[in-house]
Amino acid sequence: MMISQTGELKLLERIRSAFASIDARVAVPIGDDAAVFSVDQNKIVVTTDLMSEAVHFDYAYTTCYQVGYKLVSSNVSDIYAMGGTPGYLFLDMAMVKEHTDHDFDEFLRGVAESARIYGVGVLGGDISSSLHSDFFAATIVGTVERPVTRAGANVGDRIFLSGTVGDAAAGLAFLKDLNRSIPLEHESGDHDLDADIARSVRKHLLPVAVNPARICGQCNAMIDISDGLLLDMSRICEQSGVGAVLYEEKIPVSSGTKKIASQLGVNELEFAIAGGEDYELLVVSEGNGTEDGIEIGKIVENGLFLVDSAGREMPVEPRGYTHFT
Amino acid sequence: MMISQTGELKLLERIRSAFASIDARVAVPIGDDAAVFSVDQNKIVVTTDLMSEAVHFDYAYTTCYQVGYKLVSSNVSDIYAMGGTPGYLFLDMAMVKEHTDHDFDEFLRGVAESARIYGVGVLGGDISSSLHSDFFAATIVGTVERPVTRAGANVGDRIFLSGTVGDAAAGLAFLKDLNRSIPLEHESGDHDLDADIARSVRKHLLPVAVNPARICGQCNAMIDISDGLLLDMSRICEQSGVGAVLYEEKIPVSSGTKKIASQLGVNELEFAIAGGEDYELLVVSEGNGTEDGIEIGKIVENGLFLVDSAGREMPVEPRGYTHFT
Secondary structure: HHHHHHHHHHHHHHHHHHHHOOOOOOOOOOOOOOEEEEEEEEEEEEEEEEEOOOOOOOHHHHHHHHHHHHHHHHHHHHHHHHOOEEEEEEEEEEEEEEOHHHHHHHHHHHHHHHHHHHHOOOEEEEEEOOOOOOEEEEEEEEEEEOOOOOOOOOOOOEEEEEEOOOHHHHHHHHHHHOOOOOOOOOOOOOOOOOOHHHHHHHHHHOOOOHHHOOOOOOOEEEHHHHHHOHHHHHHHHHHHEEEEEEHHOOOOOOHHHHHHHHOOOHHHHHHHHHOOOOOEEEEEEEEOOOOEEEEEEEEEOOEEEEEOOOOOEEEEOOOOOOOOO | OEEEHHHHHHHHHHHHHHHOOOOOEEEEOOOOEEEEEEEEEEEEEEEEEEEEEEOEEOOOOOOOHHHHHHHHHHHHHHHHOOEEEEEEEEEEEEEEEEOOOOHHHOOOOOHHHHHHHOOOEEEEEEEEEEEOEEEEEEEEEEEEOOOOOOOOOOOEEEEEEEOOOEEEEEHHHHHHOOOOOOOOOOOOOOOOOOHHHHHHHHHEEEEEEEEHOOOOOOEEEEEOOOOOOHHHHHHHHHHHEEEEEEEEEOOOOHHHHHHHHHHHHHOOHHHHHHOOOOOEEEEOOOOOOOOOOEEEOOOOOEEEEEEEOOOOOOEEEOOOOOOOO
């Protein structure tokens, strides 16, 4: 069978099974936003994320700066989603030889400026040429005192989001429709986008990871929205052995995403519940310490449900972005 | 200018300059085999290495198992070359959808079996599809008590190798000539290679990183041979501010590599001094504690010289493998 028929979720299971081990120093193994292990009294948290050209980004509407910037944010987001503090970043880059020096420098500048936001130092890496398309990976090593996994949600807990969802997906749809890159990284703002739409597009091109400090004081479970609200919610449910009810009307959608949905004739809710790469935090808490979170639902015994504006509770599939399908 | 004209060494300089920083917790920054930073009283060592299809390997004569196995060894070798102990590995894989499940599983098996040799746990990763070719990266996080950098060589120090060099390059040349893969990972040994030649080919396909414990008791500088003896020697010289004299006759070359050189009509010394990916350790020491090392030269004030069998000292260029050229 080809791996395209097998699908990402089954491939991930095979990876977990291939590398399963019992190691007392490992606090959080493979399968969460990041892994955690102990070195003496310290807990070290590590995550890695890759970006593959034509799968994760398209130079038709993305600049090299934006690719570098996003690579860092997506990794930091995983560290934040474990309740950790990012420390140092390690960078792998394989680029086709046809890139210009300017492309190369712009990519590095995107990495460096994004890393600076989070106080992350770039300490090492590896480079190579690539034959057909670009490939980048970053690994961040940090520290964490109390890891917040996907497995701690309890029935009765409340569910919060750190911000609007669907923006990155709407921004991507807008860019695909436009089919040219927008250098939003330039402070001069040399673009003619509507300000609301620009915010959604920026969330796709130049996302900023959310530090959970103000959202999650006493949270039981956490994940960052990288593959879509429903899919990432289902991951918390699966690993916590619970279910979830989300209220459509409470799911925050930005004005920019509403405008893009309307322009493209798409249902805005679809962006919000199935769109990936928002890098907002999805937080499950008993209720305290989440004053900056937006409450969108509650943890139940099992199942995954959306409640519509008329109060009807409908079971939903955990759809979102997966590779190899 | 295109990056192919700029060349790897200049690109690396730009990376160092883009990410330069002053951070008291960093003991060894970008530019050595691995980076070292402190978390409280512990020193954490991290390295990352990538393998890009058609650049680092070719499925015409490499199995998926071998790619996974080598990816781990090349990373462990960097940790060993810092005097560190590898702990956990993080894996990025982007594979084209046309691979079979068997390819996928064999790659994982290669990673898992290689990791087991070194006591390394695979704790996380990221996967993606890729459009045209495969790309893999691994990052290893470990610990180190006393980092051995490339910068500690002193005039008068002796230079040692942990084993023969040129085998991986000879093995690769042999495989390219043969143009089919050899499943050396199978214990049944279902191949008809000469045993000596098989050892050289194995060094290319299934290298095993060298633990410096028995070679380097009190060494001043160390690097693993990943890009070629002369090039990696020149890196120690450059970072230590010294020169080196190597004796051709003392450079250890295996019987298999001699046979391959003879079969292909190539000078065996060329494999030995400029061939990459041997993952032997090149160690500079005042002399004590290197009983298992093979002495090949000495550190001098400046320059890089080869002494031939007639005792003539010739200056040499630090040639070896670089990308983007």
